[in-house]
Amino acid sequence: MTASLRVFRGDAQTSGYKSYKVDTYEGMVVLDAIHQIQAKQDAELACRWNCKAGKCGSCSAEINGRPRLMCMTRMDQYGSDEEIVVSPMKAFPVIKDLVTDVSWNYQVDKKIPPFKPKPPESDGTRRMQQYDIDRVQEFRKCIECFLCQNVCHILRDHNRKDAFGGPRFLVKAAALEMHPLDTEDRLPIVKEVLGSGFCNITKCCTEVCPESITITDNAIIPLKERVVSNYYDPIARFWRKLTGKIK
Amino acid sequence: MSDQYSVQEHDVIVIGAGGAGLRAAIEASASGANTGIVCKSLLGKAHTVMAEGGIAAALANVASEDSWQVHFRDTLRGGKMLNQWRMAQLHAEEAPERVKELEAWGALFDRTSDGRILQRNFGGHRYPRLAHVGDRTGLEMIRTLQDYGVHQGFKVYMECTVYQLLLDGNRVCGALAYWRETGKFVLFKAKAIVLATGGIGKAYEITSNSWEYTGDGHALAYLAGADLIDMEFVQFHPTGMIWPPSIRGTLVTEAVRGEGGVLLNAKKERFMFRYIPDAFKGDFADTEEEADRWLKGDKNARRPPELLTRDVVARAINREAKEGRGSPHGGVYLDIASRRGPEYIRRKLPSMYHQFKELGNLDITVAPMEIGPTTHYVMGGVKVDAESCESTVEGLFAAGECAGGMHGANRLGGNSLSDLLVFGKRAGAGASAFAKKFRDFSDVPTSAVNDGCAEMLEPFNRTQGENPFAITEELQKMMQSLVGIVRMESELKEARDCLKQLKERASKAKVTGNRQFNPGWHQALDLRNLLIVSEMIILSALERKESRGAHTREDYPKLEPVFSKLNTVLRKKNQSMVVVREALPDMPGQLRKLFEGDKS
Numbered sequence: 001m002t003a004s005l006r007v008f009r010g011d012a013q014t015s016g017y018k019s020y021k022v023d024t025y026e027g028m029v030v031l032d033a034i035h036q037i038q039a040k041q042d043a044e045l046a047c048r049w050n051c052k053a054g055k056c057g058s059c060s061a062e063i064n065g066r067p068r069l070m071c072m073t074r075m076d077q078y079g080s081d082e083e084i085v086v087s088p089m090k091a092f093p094v095i096k097d098l099v100t101d102v103s104w105n106y107q108v109d110k111k112i113p114p115f116k117p118k119p120p121e122s123d124g125t126r127r128m129q130q131y132d133i134d135r136v137q138e139f140r141k142c143i144e145c146f147l148c149q150n151v152c153h154i155l156r157d158h159n160r161k162d163a164f165g166g167p168r169f170l171v172k173a174a175a176l177e178m179h180p181l182d183t184e185d186r187l188p189i190v191k192e193v194l195g196s197g198f199c200n201i202t203k204c205c206t207e208v209c210p211e212s213i214t215i216t217d218n219a220i221i222p223l224k225e226r227v228v229s230n231y232y233d234p235i236a237r238f239w240r241k242l243t244g245k246i247k
Numbered sequence: 248m249s250d251q252y253s254v255q256e257h258d259v260i261v262i263g264a265g266g267a268g269l270r271a272a273i274e275a276s277a278s279g280a281n282t283g284i285v286c287k288s289l290l291g292k293a294h295t296v297m298a299e300g301g302i303a304a305a306l307a308n309v310a311s312e313d314s315w316q317v318h319f320r321d322t323l324r325g326g327k328m329l330n331q332w333r334m335a336q337l338h339a340e341e342a343p344e345r346v347k348e349l350e351a352w353g354a355l356f357d358r359t360s361d362g363r364i365l366q367r368n369f370g371g372h373r374y375p376r377l378a379h380v381g382d383r384t385g386l387e388m389i390r391t392l393q394d395y396g397v398h399q400g401f402k403v404y405m406e407c408t409v410y411q412l413l414l415d416g417n418r419v420c421g422a423l424a425y426w427r428e429t430g431k432f433v434l435f436k437a438k439a440i441v442l443a444t445g446g447i448g449k450a451y452e453i454t455s456n457s458w459e460y461t462g463d464g465h466a467l468a469y470l471a472g473a474d475l476i477d478m479e480f481v482q483f484h485p486t487g488m489i490w491p492p493s494i495r496g497t498l499v500t501e502a503v504r505g506e507g508g509v510l511l512n513a514k515k516e517r518f519m520f521r522y523i524p525d526a527f528k529g530d531f532a533d534t535e536e537e538a539d540r541w542l543k544g545d546k547n548a549r550r551p552p553e554l555l556t557r558d559v560v561a562r563a564i565n566r567e568a569k570e571g572r573g574s575p576h577g578g579v580y581l582d583i584a585s586r587r588g589p590e591y592i593r594r595k596l597p598s599m600y601h602q603f604k605e606l607g608n609l610d611i612t613v614a615p616m617e618i619g620p621t622t623h624y625v626m627g628g629v630k631v632d633a634e635s636c637e638s639t640v641e642g643l644f645a646a647g648e649c650a651g652g653m654h655g656a657n658r659l660g661g662n663s664l665s666d667l668l669v670f671g672k673r674a675g676a677g678a679s680a681f682a683k684k685f686r687d688f689s690d691v692p693t694s695a696v697n698d699g700c701a702e703m704l705e706p707f708n709r710t711q712g713e714n715p716f717a718i719t720e721e722l723q724k725m726m727q728s729l730v731g732i733v734r735m736e737s738e739l740k741e742a743r744d745c746l747k748q749l750k751e752r753a754s755k756a757k758v759t760g761n762r763q764f765n766p767g768w769h770q771a772l773d774l775r776n777l778l779i780v781s782e783m784i785i786l787s788a789l790e791r792k793e794s795r796g797a798h799t800r801e802d803y804p805k806l807e808p809v810f811s812k813l814n815t816v817l818r819k820k821n822q823s824m825v826v827v828r829e830a831l832p833d834m835p836g837q838l839r840k841l842f843e844g845d846k847s
Contacts, residue, residue: 011763025491025493026491026492026493027490027491027493027494027608028491028493029606032493038716039717043715043716043759043767044759044760044766044767045766046763046765049457050288050292050296050457050458050459051294051457052497053494053497053602054598054602054605055296055297055383055386055598056296056297072605072606074605074606095763096428096763096764099428106290106397109397114353114398115353115394115395117351120351125362127362127363128355128362129358129362133355133358136355137355137381140380140386140390141383141386141597142390143296143386144291144292179355182353
């Protein structure tokens with residue numbers, strides 16, 4: 001059995017799609033097809049990958065228009081006469097073929113103040129209950145594939161990388177803000193630097209997350225609510241001033 | 248021709264950004280060294296993310312009887328007493344502090360009911376000892392180190408591959424590398440270098456390892472003149488996925504067995520009861536009834552034999568399949584569905600559930616998994632000083648999987664992540680202290696750098712020659728069939744001859760296109776390292792005429808007393824690889840006492 005692929009080839013200057021035929025076998029994923037092309041037909045075809053088990057988030061691409069990890073996309077979900085089109089993530093500049101420049105994400109990451117724990121208990125331990133960390137553990141499943149960034153229309157269509165940090169980093173900020181031991185206040189960063197107000201809750205990020213993190217409902221909306229009550233609710237603001245409680 | 252490469256200067260350069268590399272960079276930076284870390288992939292993607300089951304540390308949160316002494320004893324018994332005792336001691340002593348430190352940096356481990364770090368059972372560990380986050384502990388660890396690290400002021404060089412170390416006499420003074428993106432060269436001048444490049448799994452066809460695992464640190468150290476030890480010991484993890492073919496080799500965490508999973512052959516027998524080695528007989532349940540009581544929490548019941556060390560379990564699976572009691576695709580069954588409820592399985596083994604569902608069309612809460620051994624880890628590596636992690640080349644340090652000695656003949660699950668933290672920190676401190684002895688950078692010999700650059704470009708200049716991917720595939724198939732779980736003299740000699748030819752062919756491999764992100768070219772350069780580590784494994788395996796831990800010789804099936812006190816050491820002599828035997832350091836009396844009454 002064979003399958004037909006059309007794969008984006010090119011760089012910042014020249015670009016186009018090239019067609020390939022690959023031999024298929026049971027359980028094959030799109031990343032296997034790309035590897036077969038590299039090994040047997042075209043050793044110059046560039047892509048990123050590491051674990052091939054959905055754990056590292058390196059092989060992000062757009063397959064028939066949908067943002068996905070190539071290593072977790074089975075070939076047999078497409079019809080035998082259907083051409084599989086593989087393109088690089090659109091929201092980031094192409095370096096070569098399927099490899100994009102995702103360095104902007106690392107710059108945003110650095111702007112988020114790090115974890116600042118309260119002191120340990122008198123016995124030296126740091127106690128937390130499982131039900132208090134379930135929510136944060138969901139966010140920490142993130143493998144930084146940046147598919148949520150890629151699909152977000154604020155970044156993808158409006159290219160507001162200057163003002164909006166994207167779903168990935170709102171998830172990260174939420175993980176820190178909701179960490180039971182953390183003492184830092186990141187709401188000013190969430191509002192001003194990550195631009196939480198830009199998100200208009202279309203939930204595209206949640207839909208493409210390969211780790212099934214409920215990005216919008218569990219991370220972004222609670223952060224937006226905190227920003228609103230902190231900056232725009234006069235009574236709450238007055239109460240906080242009175243009691244000195246930040247969170 | 249100095250315009251063909253750019254130059255960066257750091258007191259300490261760390262090569263590799265997995266758990267060991269990041270921990271080393273954090274330490275070097277904290278102790279005042281100007282530090283740079285070079286990673287082959289993007290930051291946060293290193294192989295550590297694939298670690299699943301947990302970090303072994305005698306925190307004694309779940310079993311209060313646990314202590315570093317018991318952890319030390321388990322580690323040496325698992326390693327068949329071939330471990331460098333001092334490394335194993337430091338590891339067992341310091342692992343709890345390193346885990347608590349991760350927690351202080353934001354890691355969120357699963358909790359006990361009183362709010363402390365929860366610990367789970369694992370093969371070879373006497374007590375529940377593995378701090379974990381479901382089955383994605385490696386991701387938690389690397390993200391914690393990454394998040395903490397990016398605020399510590401060291402410089403990160405991503406997608407940059409080191410090809411050669413440079414020497415000033417017997418002292419390391421730099422590393423020559425290429426950028427994947429542009430194919431341009433960069434020279435890192437350094438006063439000390441830490442190798443933290445991981446393992447060698449890509450020398451085999453069936454492996455749980457990623458593309459990065461081409462033995463880079465092993466090869467770089469060897470070429471720089473360093474000694475390597477224990478390279479015959481390659482760990483085949485007993486449980487890799489085997490069907491469908493696309494995911495053959497992908498890891499199924501030992502935590503499945505730690506959480507109660509059992510191994511069954513085609514006749515539905517729990518065959519592991521037949522494979523308990525004499526040395527472990529008193530420690531394991533000998534009936535299913537006792538093993539089931541253990542799972543229910545009976546403290547008087549002994550552990551089920553599915554939790555024997557990986558070498559024992561992998562050999563047992565191999566045997567069952569060979570003798571006709573295997574599954575349709577040549578493995579056996581791993582069953583958790585009949586042992587735990589669906590909700591529990593999905594919570595404690597979420598990525599296993601996901602991985603089988605998406606890639607194997609199988610719901611592990613309902614049906615047993617089909618599994619078989621997969622190349623997973625190399626115990627051997629750069630020979631280092633236990634305290635500082637310095638190799639036999641001055642200023643060159645190594646930590647994590649690319650360093651040897653800590654795990655002896657077989658590594659216990661969970662001891663890798665703790666190894667990365669304990670010795671990553673020590674290597675960072677060691678490298679930083681070494682660098683402080685020198686005010687100025689050494690002059691890097693320009694001719695050596697130019698030669699290195701020319702060598703890297705050579706595959707482009709060949710008009711004829713083979714595709715490097717084809718040669719790599721042949722090497723992997725050869726290592727898989729001739730230097731796998733069970734070895735013998737005739738096959739190892741055949742492997743040695745094959746390797747000679749493959750080397751010859753690799754020296755003529757041809758690549759096309761330009762230097763910008765060119766996978767064919769990268770493969771041609773990685774191939775050099777794969778051939779070097781394969782040769783190391785073959786020569787060491789020939790030298791050790793006994794069966795011990797992960798090294799099984801069909802022609803020498805027993806433990807031989809003469810080899811119990813010897814490490815095999817590899818080094819470069821007159822441009823070729825030689826193997827010599829070195830005496831294992833003597834363990835002090837008070838530690839030796841921990842093993843009184845042991846049979847082996």
